[in-house]
Amino acid sequence: MSNPSLLILPGDGIGPEVMAEVRRVIDWFAGNRAMAFDVSEDLVGGAAYDAHGTPLHDDTMARAQEVDAVLLGAVGGPQYDDLDFSVKPERGLLRLRKEMDLFSNLRPAQCFDALADFSSLKREVVAGLDIMIVRELTSGVYFGEPRGIFKEGNERVGINTQRYTESEIARVARSAFELARKRSNMVCSMEKANVMESGILWRDVVTEIHDAEYGDVELSHMYADAGAMQLCRNPKQFDVIVTDNLFGDILSDAAAMLTGSLGMLPSASLGSPMENGRPKALYEPVHGSAPDITGQGKANPIACILSFAMALRYSFDAGNDASRLEAAVNDVLADGLRTADLLGEDGVDPVSTTEMADAILAKLDANLG
Numbered sequence: 364m365s366n367p368s369l370l371i372l373p374g375d376g377i378g379p380e381v382m383a384e385v386r387r388v389i390d391w392f393a394g395n396r397a398m399a400f401d402v403s404e405d406l407v408g409g410a411a412y413d414a415h416g417t418p419l420h421d422d423t424m425a426r427a428q429e430v431d432a433v434l435l436g437a438v439g440g441p442q443y444d445d446l447d448f449s450v451k452p453e454r455g456l457l458r459l460r461k462e463m464d465l466f467s468n469l470r471p472a473q474c475f476d477a478l479a480d481f482s483s484l485k486r487e488v489v490a491g492l493d494i495m496i497v498r499e500l501t502s503g504v505y506f507g508e509p510r511g512i513f514k515e516g517n518e519r520v521g522i523n524t525q526r527y528t529e530s531e532i533a534r535v536a537r538s539a540f541e542l543a544r545k546r547s548n549m550v551c552s553m554e555k556a557n558v559m560e561s562g563i564l565w566r567d568v569v570t571e572i573h574d575a576e577y578g579d580v581e582l583s584h585m586y587a588d589a590g591a592m593q594l595c596r597n598p599k600q601f602d603v604i605v606t607d608n609l610f611g612d613i614l615s616d617a618a619a620m621l622t623g624s625l626g627m628l629p630s631a632s633l634g635s636p637m638e639n640g641r642p643k644a645l646y647e648p649v650h651g652s653a654p655d656i657t658g659q660g661k662a663n664p665i666a667c668i669l670s671f672a673m674a675l676r677y678s679f680d681a682g683n684d685a686s687r688l689e690a691a692v693n694d695v696l697a698d699g700l701r702t703a704d705l706l707g708e709d710g711v712d713p714v715s716t717t718e719m720a721d722a723i724l725a726k727l728d729a730n731l732g
């Protein structure tokens with residue numbers, strides 16, 4: 364049997380820097396855990412635009428459909444701000460999500476104990492935090508039609524459409540309930556059923572799926588604004604949160620910041636099973652391209668490394684190896700190693716992107732024996 368295949372899309376900004384470290388982690392698993400991958404690399408975002416005039420070449424899109432998993436760094440940068448909307452770097456990422464039909468976006472927000480003091484909230488509110496936001500990723504206002512900027516009388520009007528079908532809601536709800544069963548068995552669904560018809564339908568369908576198939580899971584509902592407030596007030600009340608594309612975008616940034624740094628958080632975007640039983644999958648750090656620190660060796664590689672851990676768990680059935688990698692990250696943080704995004708303690712000098720990865724690899728080695 365051939366090795367599982369990985370397509371690496373480093374993208375823009377700090378993407379290539381953090382992805383270079385992930386490649387070393389991938390090599391470590393090949394060398395020490397007999398987990399070899401066939402790795403190929405290609406362009407996405409501004410890098411693809413610079414080379415091809417499009418943020419995602421058709422050949423890259425086709426390759427992404429064929430591989431077992433895609434690992435993406437980050438897209439975007441100020442040099443692309445004035446590009447036409449249709450070729451902006453972000454369109455490359457949105458095309459991957461849409462055409463691979465990656466409807467279920469898993470965004471864990473976990474607070475590493477060693478970092479609890481970096482949160483803007485009090486330590487006791489965030490220490491031990493472990494929640495999972497499941498964001499619908501292929502529909503809603505990000506993709507709904509009609510959309511555009513139109514002329515209406517003598518002024519312009521900007522239009523986007525929030526649109527959800529029952530089946531779109533049902534499939535992401537199922538994925539949230541399935542995850543909850545492997546965690547603390549609670550799902551909180553968030554929408555704005557008080558002002559949006561799509562929110563009323565969302566609440567109905569989530570409830571129907573729950574009652575018919577997942578009666579063992581504890582389900583609650585919250586308006587998304589109240590949910591944002593509760594995330595800041597008492598985030599540990601949540602286990603799995605399921606929500607739509609736009610609310611998920613916003614709530615996941617808020618949840619991420621609870622943990623102290625965006626530089627720590629991975630994500631998985633999953634679709635339906637392929638012929639080999641693996642889900643269509645794309646893994647990426649939640650942080651963006653961070654143009655302000657690009658090329659300085661300051662970026663934190665942990666979010667991208669933990670995204671590879673999620674790939675091990677969700678694409679390659681290697682939960683033990685995922686835990687092995689997560690433990691190495693935890694150990695390095697417990698030792699006090701900090702990249703520049705995590706400073707604040709007295710007398711701690713930041714380590715570089717590569718030094719952080721060196722330390723994680725050394726922990727992997729040490730924990731082998």
Ligand code: IPM
Pocket residue numbers: 453456457612
């Ligand atoms: C995210 C990002 C993207 C989004 C951008 C880069 C298109 O903010 O993944 O959260 O809005 O979905």
Ligand code: MG
Pocket residue numbers: 612613616
């Ligand atoms: Mg976002």
